[in-house]
Amino acid sequence: MRSYDIVIIGGGPAGLAAAAAAKKSGIDSILILERDKELGGILNQCIHNGFGLHTFKEELTGPEYARRFINEVEELKIEYYLNTMVIDISHEKVVTAMNREEGLFEIQAKAVILAMGCRERARGALNIPGYRPSGIFSAGTAQRLVNMEGYMPGRKVVILGSGDIGLIMARRMTLEGAQVQVVAELMPYSGGLKRNIVQCLDDFGIPLKLSHTVVDIRGKYRVEGITIAEVDSHGKPVPGTEEDYDCDTLLLSCGLIPENELSRGMGVDIEPVTSGPSVNESLETNIDGVFACGNVLHVHDLVDYVSEEATTAGQNAAKYVQGSLAKSSGKVIKLAPTGGVRYTVPKTIDVDRMADELTVRFRVGNVYKNCFISVYFDDEQVVHRKRPVMAPGEMEDVKFKKEKLASYPDLKTITIKIEEA
Amino acid sequence: MYDIIVIGAGVSGCAAARELSRYQADICVVDKEEDVCCGTSKANSAIVHAGYDAAEGSLMAKLNVEGNLMMEQLSRDLDFSFRRNGSLVLCMREEDRPNLEALYERGVKNGVKDLRILTKEEVKEMEPNVTDDMVGALYAPTGGIVCPFGLTIALAENAAMNGVEFKFNTEVENIVKTDEGFELTTSQGVLKAKYVVNAAGVHADRFHNMMSAEKIHITPRRGDYCLLDKTAGNLVDKTIFTLPGKFGKGILVTPTVHGNLLLGPTAIDIDDPEGTNTTREGLDEVIGKAQNSVNNIPMRQVITSFAGLRAHEDQHEFVIKELEDCKGFIDCAGIESPGLSSSPAIGKMVADILKEKAGLKEKNDFIATRKGIVDPKELSKEEYSKLIKENPAYGNIICRCETISEGEILDAIHRPLGAKSLDGVKRRTRAGMGRCQAGFCSPRTMEILARELKMDMGDITKSGGDSKIIVGIDKDKL
Numbered sequence: 001m002r003s004y005d006i007v008i009i010g011g012g013p014a015g016l017a018a019a020a021a022a023k024k025s026g027i028d029s030i031l032i033l034e035r036d037k038e039l040g041g042i043l044n045q046c047i048h049n050g051f052g053l054h055t056f057k058e059e060l061t062g063p064e065y066a067r068r069f070i071n072e073v074e075e076l077k078i079e080y081y082l083n084t085m086v087i088d089i090s091h092e093k094v095v096t097a098m099n100r101e102e103g104l105f106e107i108q109a110k111a112v113i114l115a116m117g118c119r120e121r122a123r124g125a126l127n128i129p130g131y132r133p134s135g136i137f138s139a140g141t142a143q144r145l146v147n148m149e150g151y152m153p154g155r156k157v158v159i160l161g162s163g164d165i166g167l168i169m170a171r172r173m174t175l176e177g178a179q180v181q182v183v184a185e186l187m188p189y190s191g192g193l194k195r196n197i198v199q200c201l202d203d204f205g206i207p208l209k210l211s212h213t214v215v216d217i218r219g220k221y222r223v224e225g226i227t228i229a230e231v232d233s234h235g236k237p238v239p240g241t242e243e244d245y246d247c248d249t250l251l252l253s254c255g256l257i258p259e260n261e262l263s264r265g266m267g268v269d270i271e272p273v274t275s276g277p278s279v280n281e282s283l284e285t286n287i288d289g290v291f292a293c294g295n296v297l298h299v300h301d302l303v304d305y306v307s308e309e310a311t312t313a314g315q316n317a318a319k320y321v322q323g324s325l326a327k328s329s330g331k332v333i334k335l336a337p338t339g340g341v342r343y344t345v346p347k348t349i350d351v352d353r354m355a356d357e358l359t360v361r362f363r364v365g366n367v368y369k370n371c372f373i374s375v376y377f378d379d380e381q382v383v384h385r386k387r388p389v390m391a392p393g394e395m396e397d398v399k400f401k402k403e404k405l406a407s408y409p410d411l412k413t414i415t416i417k418i419e420e421a
Numbered sequence: 422m423y424d425i426i427v428i429g430a431g432v433s434g435c436a437a438a439r440e441l442s443r444y445q446a447d448i449c450v451v452d453k454e455e456d457v458c459c460g461t462s463k464a465n466s467a468i469v470h471a472g473y474d475a476a477e478g479s480l481m482a483k484l485n486v487e488g489n490l491m492m493e494q495l496s497r498d499l500d501f502s503f504r505r506n507g508s509l510v511l512c513m514r515e516e517d518r519p520n521l522e523a524l525y526e527r528g529v530k531n532g533v534k535d536l537r538i539l540t541k542e543e544v545k546e547m548e549p550n551v552t553d554d555m556v557g558a559l560y561a562p563t564g565g566i567v568c569p570f571g572l573t574i575a576l577a578e579n580a581a582m583n584g585v586e587f588k589f590n591t592e593v594e595n596i597v598k599t600d601e602g603f604e605l606t607t608s609q610g611v612l613k614a615k616y617v618v619n620a621a622g623v624h625a626d627r628f629h630n631m632m633s634a635e636k637i638h639i640t641p642r643r644g645d646y647c648l649l650d651k652t653a654g655n656l657v658d659k660t661i662f663t664l665p666g667k668f669g670k671g672i673l674v675t676p677t678v679h680g681n682l683l684l685g686p687t688a689i690d691i692d693d694p695e696g697t698n699t700t701r702e703g704l705d706e707v708i709g710k711a712q713n714s715v716n717n718i719p720m721r722q723v724i725t726s727f728a729g730l731r732a733h734e735d736q737h738e739f740v741i742k743e744l745e746d747c748k749g750f751i752d753c754a755g756i757e758s759p760g761l762s763s764s765p766a767i768g769k770m771v772a773d774i775l776k777e778k779a780g781l782k783e784k785n786d787f788i789a790t791r792k793g794i795v796d797p798k799e800l801s802k803e804e805y806s807k808l809i810k811e812n813p814a815y816g817n818i819i820c821r822c823e824t825i826s827e828g829e830i831l832d833a834i835h836r837p838l839g840a841k842s843l844d845g846v847k848r849r850t851r852a853g854m855g856r857c858q859a860g861f862c863s864p865r866t867m868e869i870l871a872r873e874l875k876m877d878m879g880d881i882t883k884s885g886g887d888s889k890i891i892v893g894i895d896k897d898k899l
Binding site: 035083085087096098099100101102103104105119120122123124125127129130131132133134135137138140141144145146149150151152153154155176177178215216217218220221222237248264 | 647648652695697698699700701703704708721723724725726727802805806807808809810813814816817818821824856857858859860861863864878879882883884885886887888889890891892893894895896897898899
């Protein structure tokens with residue numbers, strides 16, 4: 001059986017950044033396994049700009065952003081296999097994969113970095129009633145067809161869900177000559193970035209109907225029409241508010257789901273809120289030497305943060321292989337998200353193992369204006385930071401210094417919550 | 422002039438065609454859709470009923486029990502997925518116990534083997550996730566689950582291997598009795614046959630009534646279903662029914678042969694024989710009632726919902742016979758549940774009728790077995806690797822969720838009656854049937870279909886007809 005120090009599952013932005021970081025931390029034996037025919041992951045179909053503002057201080061397209069990392073991986077001479085599907089990872093870190101050339105093969109890894117990304121929530125998961133004709137696409141599938149294959153999935157479009165891909169596709173379809181009639185969003189707020197609402201909807205006069213959902217799909221062979229209706233505070237359609245749209249296409253942008261089938265299979269604990277692995281300060285799962293980063297860990301808003309997080313995961317995996325990642329003393333601080341904070345990544349902090357600074361990322365469960373992010377070390381408030389706007393579509397973070405945490409030797413719980421002014 | 426035309430390429434029509442293909446006869450199956458298994462046969466509970474439900478002495482009861490007995494051997498001969506997982510009918514209230522016992526008695530009289538009435542404790546031991554709000558259950562170990570696509574496609578392919586012709590996109594518009602037999606006016610021209618088998622599902626009454634003074638009436642009875650991810654497939658092992666109410670068997674909860682969990686169906690009588698739309702009320706009913714019989718159903722794991730139509734004949738009985746007032750026209754109508762379970766026996770009954778009427782002679786070169794598409798996941802690692810070495814397409818995974826390779830898709834396209842659409846590929850291989858519901862694989866499957874069938878990408882459909890996936894190229898209307 002071939003063996004590598006670090007095997008990285010997925011060659012998208014997370015896998016690439018993790019690989020580069022691990023290599024620069026002194027690990028030579030690294031293998032990236034990518035199921036697609038090229039590296040870069042979903043960035044390859046995100047041909048709009050706006051990537052890299054944080055990382056490179058310039059606006060790149062998705063493929064350009066990916067290319068910077070691919071170039072780095074090439075320059076660092078990191079090995080990767082393309083068109084290779086991982087079908088199983090054992091608890092003992094034996095990775096079973098397959099491709100056309102080699103058939104089925106196994107790789108023994110010392111450390112594994114999970115970087116498989118996420119998938120889109122499909123129509124069935126939304127229980128949208130109606131017929132099942134062609135013309136219903138997840139926004140990402142439509143994005144691939146338009147941007148990578150050059151095909152138009154439809155001409156008259158209704159979009160359900162205001163996730164970022166849906167917003168981006170509203171603009172994209174319009175620019176390619178389609179008529180986007182409306183974006184309906186079940187929630188009373190958008191799931192996407194504010195800048196995307198402005199640049200992709202407002203600038204093109206596409207209405208966004210909050211608290212609306214699709215209640216019927218017509219057409220036996222091809223979509224012929226969609227009915228949307230307003231929903232009440234429980235998400236139930238309000239009778240009498242139905243509006244019919246003649247259209248041939250329904251795009252769905254109703255959330256992303258981390259793809260953790262492999263993680264579950266190897267025994268990684270999954271958090272119900274994020275659907276991603278439960279990780280500690282080292283981005284390590286409950287299995288020693290198995291790390292996670294990127295959208296497989298939790299769905300991110302900006303790829304810049306994926307790269308940052310993956311860099312940390314790569315560095316920690318390298319330390320783990322080198323034996324320099326301190327063993328846990330067992331003294332662990334729990335992070336407690338509450339009061340509007342839906343989750344935190346990581347879930348726990350072991351001060352002995354953490355770097356000089358640690359970023360804790362989270363999302364809020366509602367729109368908050370002029371509220372505060374408050375952090376409590378047990379009962380003591382240590383952060384009270386005002387934020388003009390917080391929304392579920394945008395990630396938030398707080399940073400912790402090792403020095404500071406070390407000065408609280410008895411600290412058990414760090415509570416992060418949103419507080420009114 | 423054909424000897425026999427079968428109208429309808431659902432499970433009944435294909436079972437009849439397969440049985441008839443044992444004999445020396447020119448047979449043609451016509452269907453208005455682009456593929457086999459596009460109507461009632463594609464959207465149902467996928468259950469092989471034990472046979473305790475149907476009225477004692479009915480044709481339904483007889484064919485159900487016979488079909489159930491035949492299914493296992495047939496699944497080996499024709500290589501489709503079937504599992505005898507057993508079924509439970511829950512009795513929810515003490516006062517309903519007489520109905521449970523009556524069901525037991527009926528089952529015994531219908532010839533169902535090994536039926537037992539279980540205590541509440543026995544049920545809980547067998548199925549820990551079943552509700553505590555039940556007082557006992559009827560256990561039928563002979564109950565089973567089947568892949569309805571696998572069964573129908575296997576029957577059709579085997580029929581085709583034995584010389585049966587299939588004409589798709591061929592809608593029968595009118596039928597006239599002639600001196601030689603029948604003239605069928607179709608959307609593809611006139612077809613002639615000495616005998617006609619009417620296996621047209623929800624449309625069977627229309628053809629029957631064209632030919633007979635004794636009218637029958639079929640009501641499309643819609644059933645909504647929810648299908649859950651494979652992570653939920655182990656919640657129950659047996660098929661869980663509750664005691665029948667006025668509209669059929671209530672909401673069942675069952676594993677599928679592929680390891681998903683299926684909930685359904687509702688029973689709504691409608692007018693439109695093409696009305697396969699789900700409704701909010703229907704899905705709410707499925708989700709609500711399913712939880713009455715099984716605890717902890719993870720509704721967040723629903724990956725798709727769909728509706729199917731049962732061909733409910735007013736007398737709730739299979740109508741399988743030659744018309745008294747139109748000799749040579751054989752009805753195979755009113756085939757609703759337990760139609761899928763009965764299909765092997767239905768096919769044989771139709772063939773027996775025609776064998777006698779038409780004096781059919783057996784072939785000496787009938788091919789009784791058929792190999793399905795190889796599922797590499799059922800091979801050992803060594804065999805799997807060897808398969809990829811021999812044909813690298815098996816190492817190219819197209820559908821991530823179900824781990825379906827290009828090799829399987831190529832086989833689905835190129836075998837007899839091969840797939841021509843995304844749904845055709847899906848029903849044959851399960852590509853696109855997983856948790857992402859074809860989000861990732863549909864563009865890749867389209868490419869393969871276009872390449873292999875030498876079609877333009879723009880002509881690839883989801884399910885034939887006007888169901889094209891893409892409508893043009895970027896900017897073409899700017």
